[in-house]
Structures are given as C-alpha cells and as structure tokens.
Amino acid sequence: MADNSFDIVVIGAGPGGYVAAIKAAQLGYKTACVEEGNLGGVCLNIGCIPTKALLESAAMITHLGHAKEFGVTVGEIKTDMAQAVKRSRQVSERLVKGIGFLFKKNKITHIAGRGRLAGKGQVEVTGKDGKAQPVQAKHIIIATGSRPRDLPFLKIDHDRVWDSTDAMMSKEAPKTLAIIGAGAIGCEFADVYAAFGTQVTIVEMADRVLPLEDRDCSAVVEKSYRKRGMNVLTGVKLEKAEIGKGGVTLTITDAKGKTQTVEAERVLSAIGRAPLVEDIGLEKAGVKMTDRGFIAVDRQMKTNVEGVYAIGDVAGPPLLAHKGSHEGVACVEAIHGDPHAGINYENIPNCTYCHPEVASVGLTEEQARAQGLDIEVGTFPWTANGRALTAGETDGFVKVIRDKKYSEVVGAHIVGPHATELIAEFVVGRHLETTMEEMDRAMHPHPTLSEAVAEAALASLGHALHI
Template identity: 55%
Template sequence: VQWIRGEGLLEKGKKVTVTGADGKKETHEAKKAVVIATGSRVKGLPQIGLELDKNIVLSSDDVLVAEKAPATMAVIGAGAVGCEFADVFASFGTKVSLIEVAANILPIEDADCSAELAKAFKKRKIDVMTGAKISNVKVTKTGASMTVEAGGQTQTLEVEKVLVAAGRAPNVEKIGLEAVGIAKSERGFVKINEKFETSVPGYYAIGDVAGNQMLAHKGSREGHVLADLLGGQHAHLVNYKNIPSATYCHPEVASIGLTEQQCKDQKLDYKIGKFPFSANGRARTSGETDGFVKIIRDAKHGEILGAHIVGAHATELIHELVVARENEFTVEEIDLAVHAHPTLSEAIGEAVLDSLGKMLHA
C-alpha cells in the first residue's frame, strides 16, 4: 500500500490530484477504481446561535482533549453521542443538562429502551429534557446561556460549556464530485448502489460519506466487501437491515432490527417477549440489575423482527441476536440453544420464552 499524504481532488478518468503540505501537486491514475471514503464531520447549530468554537461550544472531538471537566454542561442532542458524553461527564462530577428536540432520548431506539435509560440518567441527577425547544442563546468568553422550553416549563439555563451532539455531516465539499459528475442523494450523501458504485463508472463510495448508518462497523464491513468485489472474489453484500446499534453509556443500550413502533407502523402481526435483568442471577450477583432484554417476533412464524437490550454489557450481548437474524433463526431455535448459568445471556433465552408465553424465572 502506497500512502500519499495530502489533500485530494477527484478528476475525470479515475484520477486524483493530491496537494501536499509543501503546495506541490501530483496526479495519480487508478487502474481499476477510485474509492471515496472521506467520512463525516461534526456540525454545530448555527440556526440557534451555537457555532462550534473549541472554547465554550464544543464538538464530540473537542471534549476528548478538554483539560478538565466543567462544573456545568449542556449537551444538545440525545442520540448515542450525546448520551455517551452526558454519562461520562456526569461521572466526572459535572452537572449535566441533556436536551433533545425529539420526544425521547435515543430517538432511533425502541421507546422502552429510551425510557429505561432516561430513568437511569435521572437517578444519577442528569437533567433530561425532551421535546425541547432552545432559544435566546448567548455565548460569552466564560460560558453560555439559553432559554429551554420542555415538559410545559420554560427555564433559563446557564452553563460553563455546551456540547453540540446534534449529528454529523458527510464530507462531500471540495473533493471534486461535481467536476467528475458524481451524484448525491437527497440527503447530501454520495449516491451508491448495492455494490457501492457511484453514478460514474470506476468511482465507488463507502463509509459515512455514502449514507446508511453512520457507524464505524458499518463502514468497515463495506470496505471488506468492496475489496472482495474489486478483487473478483465472491462477496455477500451488506445487509443494512441487520447492522447493530450500540450506545456505550451506563446502562448500555444495543439493538438490532425493528422497534416496536416500526412494527406498528408497518402493521405487522407481532409478539413481545421481555425479561428484566433484576431477575437474572448473574446480574444480581454483580450488582448490575438495571435494564432488560426485549424480543419482538413475528406472531405466526417466530421470525425475530427486532431485539433490544438495556443493561450491563448490552453491546456484547446483542451479537447473539445479530447472528440469529442474519441466519434467519426463529425464536424457537434460540430457545434450543442452551445458555450457561449463571450468565447475562440467559436473559435472552428468557425473553425468547416470554415471547412464546413460556417464561420460567420472572
């Protein structure tokens, strides 16, 4: 692998012009393919007066190099990143206000999981505000203030730091897409097909810049599959419906497949199975009894439509269900697998049994 360090610009004819740190330019031509993997970047909220400034209004990149934890912090956005950093700074002793415009924190997760995490956060004195509207933002050299409307109440919030965790934007600007003629999707990502091909032959895109889930493990799998395709090998295309979601806070949250609301929206005939970690022997002995496992199955055939876990090591446990869904196992087949005792994974087996009306240890 030849590593060329510099700023790249796409050119027609499967070429890339690279400008080095010394200002010199050199053009490289690909024999077979040019792969666009420029990723994404954090973004501020200029529409409400929160431009990132590395001093008061911070991104998830900026807080990683903060010299100390502030006394107070407002976290704007309660997706995975917002919840993770709210958890971290609350552990440091920061008084955290977690603000989310949607009705629930972790809005893409199952509503039961969101409610369970919100309950755990509130127990730890994290101020969780959902369905929130922010106005009157003022940023000074020493802090920020804003008006927050949430839950029928309006308050003025004054904090030392603001963490903006309201999403990421794909890096599609100034890389030559327009000059080459590569199309973008309605949401601004590089438009690709199932084999990562863009609208121009010989140019491919993977990772955050290509849309779908903006997750490291999704982008990594795309890279593996594309390498096989370009090498003439047989490759299983990426199943975007079976990419696990993981939020690394306390308790952890992990999921695969459909939420219960999505099942309702699609008018699916489904059954729910649920098992609390408070009834799991391993969770009780380790003192980690928050949370549950929730299984959503097809009512007729037992297909696993979705699975959702809140609790200790949820991001590890979910992979039993990722493998099950990828191989089209039914809940009955998961029940056939003997789960060692005492383990947290027993909760998966119990949730499956509950979906069948056969729970043993509630």
C-alpha cells in the same frame, strides 16, 4: 505498473477506508490509501475508541462508589480528567500504530495528503507542503467520513461551544455542561462528565433520549440519568444561545410554549454529523449526491461515475464504524466480481456505550406495529438474572420482538450490562434466519448474562421459565 499507478486507490483511512484497502490487498490488488490525517480516521483517533476509554474511566468511578456494598472499603475517590484523557490517547495511538503495521504487512502504499478526484482513473494528492502529485487507479473508493454538525445560532467555536473532539480532549471537567442532542454521542458524554463531577443538562427536541432506540430502552436510560442527578429536558426546542465570557445562556421552549433558560460553563453540540464531501472533486467528476447531501451509491457501493465508489459515512446513514467496514469489504468484493457482494442494511446493530448500555438490531416495537406485523413481544428483566445480580447491575432488560408467522427475530433490544456485546447473538441469529425456538434451544451457560437472551426468546413464545 508505474510507482504512482494502482489497481485500487482508497481516499480516507477510517474504519471503512483502511478495511477496504486491506481487503483489496488480500485479494491481490496493488493498493494505495490516501489520508491527510492519522490512519484510523475519526473512529480510532477522535471517535469510537478514545470515547470508550473515557467511558471505562467513568464506569470505574461509578463502581468504586458502590465498593462498600461488595465488601471493599476505599478512601476518598478523587477524579483526574487529565489522566483519563491521557489514557484514552494512549489506547488510540496503540491502535493507530496497529493499522500502520497492517498496511506494511499487506504491502499497502500510504500516500499522505488530501485526495481529490481529477478525471477518469485519476486522483490528485496534495501534501502538507502544498505540492500535488497525480495518482492513477482503475478503481477509486471514497471513504472520507463525516464531521460534527452545528446550529446556525450555536456555532462550534471550540471554546465555549464544543464538538465531540473538544469534549474528548478537555483536561478539566467543567462545573456545568449543557449537551444539545440526546443521541448516542450526547448520552455517552453525559455519562462521562457526570461521573467526573460535572452538573450535566441534556437538551433534546424529541420526546425522549436516544430517540432512535426502542421507547422502553430510552426510558431506562433517562430514569438512570435523572437518578444520577442529571437534568434531562426532552420535547424542547433550543430557541437561541448567548455566549458570554463566563459561559453560555440557552433559551428553550417546551411543547406548551413555556420558556426557560439554562446556564452552562460549556455547551456540547451533539446534534449529529455531516458527510465530508467538500473539496474532494465530486462536482468536477460529476458524482451524483442524494437529497440529504450524501454520495449516491447502489447496492455494490458504485456511484454513477464508472470506476468510482463510496463507502462509510459519505455513502449515507447509519453513520457507524462497523457499517463502514462492512461496506468496504462489500465494495472490494464487488470489484472482484462477487455477484453476492452487498450489505443487509436491515441487520445493522446500533450500540450506545453509556451506562446502562443500549444495543439493538432490527425493528423497534413501535415500528413493527406500525408496519402491521403480527408480533409477540418477550421481555426478560436483569433483576431475574443471577449474573446481573452478582454484578450489582440490574437496570434494564432484554426485549425480543417475534414474528408470529415464522417465529423469526423481527427486532431485539437490550439495555443494561454488556448490552453491546450481547446484541451480536441476535445479529447472527437474524443473519441465519433463526427462529425463537432455536435461540432458546441453543444451550446458554449458567450463570451468565447470555441466559437472558434465551429467556427473552422464551418470553416471546409465552413460557419464560424464570419470571
């Protein structure tokens, strides 16, 4: 093959793209990955990883505030947003360098520049100098990711109106911050800025925070946020925004038509993300899109154009890093001829890393009942778990929804300490079609948070031991 000719070319080096490239190289394909920014995409550079580093800083502040209860006396707690951001960048940079190492280890060619489809089996890559070079490939995988959305009357200006990147990079915590949207991004940044002393107001159109999660989990987070002094406004509509020299004035109305205004030094737009599908040659190549603006793909991530695939955020929701990574592997396995390649979209875990943490997999209780399933719900509170009590983290519970017919896990929902780690047990259980009896009979060590998983399973069977 010529130097610019490959078996597989991946456009985008985020958690979907770089994983797809590594998997392709491991299977013996000559592989290239085109990326105009840093390796790692949004997730490693300005998303998942640095955000979680800031959340760890926020958790540290909260823990120190309760140190006296644990027999530790500390002086005045002073926060330093600039240092927290600096640390988050260091964590991010370390992981980005790690991807570079993995590319070299697996002999993957990194082509710096913007990739565009340019005809059958061709990608045109334009570098920062404006020069374009052609690259040939038998298979092209599009993994360009997504960007923050904004509202027509509240455009992100990176000054008064922030996107998630602005919120992540700010070296000073504003005195007041209004967050539009109470999904995972909104709730995580609310946690961070409240810990650093900002008066936070959350504005959410749905009737609760984290509207995609189980209603009972949402209630725990909202109660915790209100207790911490946050102003949580749910079931409201943002009507207009006036940007002034000193801040932003938001006008909102509730379900009854009552109007109120919110003054904030900064506003964070956290209303979701849109796929990055512009200027990558999709129209020219004839790639079909969905009615929501994503690239249309089949179970093996194939588009309607032969030899062109799409994975990750551009291929549709949920817009999650781990979903993109698994799609990358499934896509390459399909190219390799595995007839079983694909993703079980009903078993993708959702995680929100605010405090208390929220994690889930499968159906919510409302969804299960709406589908007419014959279910039994088991809940085990952290107040009855020894390990949670010793850590002083007792807000929340483990909730399991059991299908009575086969005793399988229809859905699992955790709100509280290390929820995002514990949910993996249910993901594996669902993958293996485990029954609730098996979840309980698998011995869980004591004292651990994982015991609550077994107890919730028992509760769904009607005979929990410790409540």
